[in-house]
Amino acid sequence: MDRPALKKDAKSILNSHFSFYFLLWLPVFILEAIGAILFYPDDPTNDALTTSEDIGLFLTFLAALMAIGLFFVSIDAIRQSLQYDQPLQKSFTLFSRGEYFLGTLLIYILIFIFSFLWSLLLIIPGIIKSMAYSQAYYIYRDAIDKGESIGYLEAITRSRQLMDGHKWEYFVMSLSFIGWGLLVAFTAGIAAIWVQPYMVLSFANFYNELIEQQTAANSQQPPVTDPPSTTTPDQLSNDQTPKA
Template identity: 40%
Template sequence: MLPVGEIRRLARQTLQGRWKEAALLNIIPVLIGFLIVGGAAATFSFFNPDFFNNDLIFGGNPNTDATFSMNIREIISNILTILFATGVSYTLLDMVRNPNYEIVPLKDSLQVFRKGYTIPVLGMYILQWIYMFLWSLLFVIPGIVKSFSYAQTYFIYKDATESGHYLSPTECITRSRELMDGYKWKLFVLELSFIGWHFLGALTLGLGYLFITPYIETSKAIFYEDLLRSR
């Protein structure tokens, strides 16, 4: 597969002259995380095991009401964000595959809703959340490993659906796990290479993700394309 540095270079090349369009495409999911929960940490928080915290379940925490309220807000943010963020990632994958693809920010950010993918995407999100939570009960590391195994689930659903083949959320997750066999570390290194950008996003209270997220998601789209070619 391509080296991480080359993947990032190709992502920058793909976005060259199109950063403004990509930022506008990404404005809805960023603002959801920023306005509903507040701050950069929640902007793309797709997995929150604290919702099943023992204190929350059994009422042992004197601040339970406040904690529950925050968790509900985070869940709402996560659900809305995953729907819009998936539309963003699908658009960037289209752009990686077709350099002449013209981004229409609002229309493309609503891609999941327009194409009727809402329920399947939520199904995939919930199943991944459950699987990762159960794996995390064995310690944190297995849950993290599985999150990389499932990383291509949404892309697999998009490709299967657009080629006329229906795959259930479980089948998409299984295919992602099979596709990522032997490549989880590679994706981990790619993710780790953006840690400095995440710090920058935090320093800008999440607003920096308008430009950071297109860079990261375009890199992931290139990773996926390279992964398909390597199989």
């Protein structure tokens, strides 16, 4: 997989439509900022969460869910099927269909539980499994849009299968954004206005490439044919004889 090419395509899309992506991500940025401010404890020595911290935690969680909805917008951009209009309306893509919201929420919870349980064994298995589950949201959304019936666990299972042999590539892709993450930290989050859409577009492109590779591999498999008949001419004649 050509990682630099995937990131270059994502960067080209973002730079060509930056004003759209800025407005698209603006509600998420606002929720993240308010959530971070409220969640910061007034008294670090107090272990109990205050009401403001509870609200901050909820807003951060809501922002994370909304960001997953923007994964769907990003995959449409990668596939050149996105209309670059009404960015604020598209910010709430997750809530545009009940299946999107419910599926994303339950898959999010299941992935958290599974990753947490694997992490109880060792940190490394938890990270590996998190990467294996990373494509579940895209898979679920594609199935819903095609009218397919898909369960939440099935989406996670398909993600594991799709990521088989590609987890190292995903890991390297993640590492390639460390410098950008440091830039976001040094700018107190301001650089996220550009970096966050860039990362999401890049990983959407990663998923699209996986699907294209899977489709190409399936098309190269020989068709399944029925085994040759072992019926003899005599048997054929007997079978065709009318019975009383």
